[in-house]
Amino acid sequence: MNFKSIAIATAVGSLLALGSAVASADEAAGKEKCMGVAEAGKNDCASKAHSCAGQAKTSKDPGEWKYVPKGECEKMGGKVAMAEKKAM
Numbered sequence: 001m002n003f004k005s006i007a008i009a010t011a012v013g014s015l016l017a018l019g020s021a022v023a024s025a026d027e028a029a030g031k032e033k034c035m036g037v038a039e040a041g042k043n044d045c046a047s048k049a050h051s052c053a054g055q056a057k058t059s060k061d062p063g064e065w066k067y068v069p070k071g072e073c074e075k076m077g078g079k080v081a082m083a084e085k086k087a088m
Contacts, residue, residue, distance in 0.1 A: 033081035034073035
């Protein structure tokens with residue numbers, strides 16, 4: 001591998017790690033993932049239909065989510081997303 005390839009790989013890895021840190025910070029800041037309340041184009045992250053935030057095609061899609069303050073999701077008509085279980 002040459003220097004340019006290593007630099008690109010390092011940059012991509014850093015961005016991926018930063019994305020995980022941001023998600024963890026939102027959860028730690030008293031927020032939870034709420035399914036079915038995101039407006040079109042205002043979802044917070046990937047779903048089964050796409051890979052990035054802001055790509056929701058329809059409002060209130062049950063497969064789309066966004067962070068909301070803890071305890072507010074069900075009041076908004078959504079469902080709290082359960083944490084994914086890690087395989088053993």
